[in-house]
Amino acid sequence: xxxELSFIIIDDSELDCFVTQxxxxxxxxxxxxxxxxxxxxxxxxIRENKSEHNKLPNVILLDLQMPGxxxxxxxxxxEKIPSEIQEKYVIIILTVLSSSSDPKDIYNILTxxxxxxxxxxxxxxxxLISLLKHVPSAGDK
Amino acid sequence: MSEKIKIxxxxxxxxxxxxxxxxxxxxxxxxxxVNIPDAIACLDNNxxxxxxxxxxxxPGKTGVDFFEEIRVTHPLPVRIMLTxxxxxxxxxxxxxxxxxxxxxxxxxxxxxxxWAIEEANKFYMANSMLSIKNVExxxxxxxxxKFAYSVSHDIRGxxxxxxxxxxxxxxxxxxxxxxxxxxxMEKSVKKLNTYVLSMHDYYSMQRGELKITEIxxxxxxxxxxxxxxxxxxVNHVTFKINIxxxxxxxxxxxxxxxxxxxxxxxxxxxQDPNGATKSVEVNIDVxxxxxxxxxxxxxxxxxxxxxxxxxxxxxxxxxxxxxxxFGLYNVKSAILKLNGQIEVSSVLHQGTTFKVTIPSI
Numbered sequence: 356x357x358x359e360l361s362f363i364i365i366d367d368s369e370l371d372c373f374v375t376q377x378x379x380x381x382x383x384x385x386x387x388x389x390x391x392x393x394x395x396x397x398x399x400x401i402r403e404n405k406s407e408h409n410k411l412p413n414v415i416l417l418d419l420q421m422p423g424x425x426x427x428x429x430x431x432x433x434e435k436i437p438s439e440i441q442e443k444y445v446i447i448i449l450t451v452l453s454s455s456s457d458p459k460d461i462y463n464i465l466t467x468x469x470x471x472x473x474x475x476x477x478x479x480x481x482x483l484i485s486l487l488k489h490v491p492s493a494g495d496k
Numbered sequence: 497m498s499e500k501i502k503i504x505x506x507x508x509x510x511x512x513x514x515x516x517x518x519x520x521x522x523x524x525x526x527x528x529x530v531n532i533p534d535a536i537a538c539l540d541n542n543x544x545x546x547x548x549x550x551x552x553x554x555p556g557k558t559g560v561d562f563f564e565e566i567r568v569t570h571p572l573p574v575r576i577m578l579t580x581x582x583x584x585x586x587x588x589x590x591x592x593x594x595x596x597x598x599x600x601x602x603x604x605x606x607x608x609x610x611w612a613i614e615e616a617n618k619f620y621m622a623n624s625m626l627s628i629k630n631v632e633x634x635x636x637x638x639x640x641x642k643f644a645y646s647v648s649h650d651i652r653g654x655x656x657x658x659x660x661x662x663x664x665x666x667x668x669x670x671x672x673x674x675x676x677x678x679x680x681m682e683k684s685v686k687k688l689n690t691y692v693l694s695m696h697d698y699y700s701m702q703r704g705e706l707k708i709t710e711i712x713x714x715x716x717x718x719x720x721x722x723x724x725x726x727x728x729x730v731n732h733v734t735f736k737i738n739i740x741x742x743x744x745x746x747x748x749x750x751x752x753x754x755x756x757x758x759x760x761x762x763x764x765x766x767q768d769p770n771g772a773t774k775s776v777e778v779n780i781d782v783x784x785x786x787x788x789x790x791x792x793x794x795x796x797x798x799x800x801x802x803x804x805x806x807x808x809x810x811x812x813x814x815x816x817x818x819x820x821x822f823g824l825y826n827v828k829s830a831i832l833k834l835n836g837q838i839e840v841s842s843v844l845h846q847g848t849t850f851k852v853t854i855p856s857i
Contacts, residue, residue, distance in 0.1 A: 370657040370680040374664050377677075381667060420653070422812035422821075451656050477660025 361387040366418040394424035419450040448473040500525040506535040507551040546620045552579035563594030574616040654684040694822035701829035711745045734775040741782040751830035758823045763793035789852040797844040
């Protein structure tokens with residue numbers, strides 16, 4: 356995978372952000388990566404459309420269970436922003452799945468049209484390649 | 497002995513009521529009613545009635561009808577039929593429809609009545625205990641649900657993070673990058689450790705008896721001070737302590753230390769790193785059998801809309817990674833255990849003050 360892509364990592368855990376970021380950097384040197392430990396800040400940036408690389412397909416790797424604004428809330432709010440901005444992003448859920456997570460929640464998050472896939476932490480190369488199938492190339496419309 | 501057991505007796509013949517009351521009023525508190533509407537009014541006004549005796553044959557409704565009705569509207573009192581009317585049909589009805597506890601035949605003898613009352617009272621007490629236990633059980637069950645969620649996020653989360661980091665470590669050659677990751681891994685492990693310790697605090701506050709001793713607040717503060725003195729120096733936070741204790745104060749040492757430790761930990765943790773003047777102040781005043789503790793900080797403050805929720809288990813007002821969601825819940829449990837109260841006032845970006853009042857036991 357040598358495509359030019361922009362990633363936004365949203366995760367409250369500093370270590371998880373670090374691991375995901377380093378992993379992406381190793382997989383592809385052409386990536387632009389932004390890291391947010393607070394979903395609200397990421398939303399703010401997206402809403403103001405200040406992302407300089409907004410011509411690239413933007414992949415949002417989103418954790419679900421976060422204090423403050425959770426991943427669920429983030430997606431809800433994200434779908435309220437103008438659709439011409441929404442179109443530039445693809446949301447992929449990157450989370451810890453466990454027997455105690457409510458399957459209803461997982462199902463619900465997939466009903467949002469901007470959410471393309473769920474990946475279980477930690478990210479691996481196989482998972483990354485398969486999730487990129489959901490990401491359209493820059494030229495596609 | 498505690499208060500007398502309250503008993504209601506319903507009978508359409510006033511002389512029966514008088515006789516019943518006369519022989520039992522020394523040991524029990526007897527209320528009477530000559531008809532069913534009066535009896536229901538009496539039940540409404542005296543919710544602490546434990547036992548109801550009723551005649552079967554009364555004008556209008558029968559005793560069975562009455563019991564059948566109050567079984568739904570007033571389910572707590574124990575129902576006893578007291579009647580001379582003993583055909584099989586009415587006994588069957590009384591048992592099946594009225595769901596009675598005992599059947600006592602008229603004319604009654606005092607020993608039978610007293611025995612019925614004592615047995616009914618035991619039954620009533622067992623039922624009340626059961627409903628209290630049920631409420632407790634429901635609460636424990638709800639907390640267990642929260643625990644399941646929390647275990648997945650707060651224990652499995654950091655563990656998967658560390659696992660991911662170990663996988664990544666196999667590919668890292670750069671020493672400084674590795675050190676950076678080790679630092680973050682260490683933070684995750686420490687967080688897990690704090691989480692497990694708070695979980696232990698949680699259990700010790702929920703269970704266990706009080707151990708009352710003479711409390712010296714200077715000693716408690718000395719015990720917790722060491723950690724915060726370091727923090728105060730490193731992060732340039734002024735740490736002021738004022739303790740006024742001239743009288744003996746009796747309480748349990750462990751919950752008090754937990755309260756102070758958690759409040760201080762929060763006061764230091766939630767400082768604004770860019771704040772111009774940073775301070776934490778503890779004021780303890782022991783007077784008139786009460787200890788009033790203020791913990792005041794100049795930190796980031798708490799959103800007003802969150803103030804009602806900060807004492808809930810696993811509630812986190814702040815989105816930064818530091819909180820476990822146990823701290824203030826444990827503080828609240830400890831305060832309840834010591835029969836005290838806690839108040840909080842906070843202004844966003846200016847600071848927070850907690851006021852704790854604990855009575856000497």
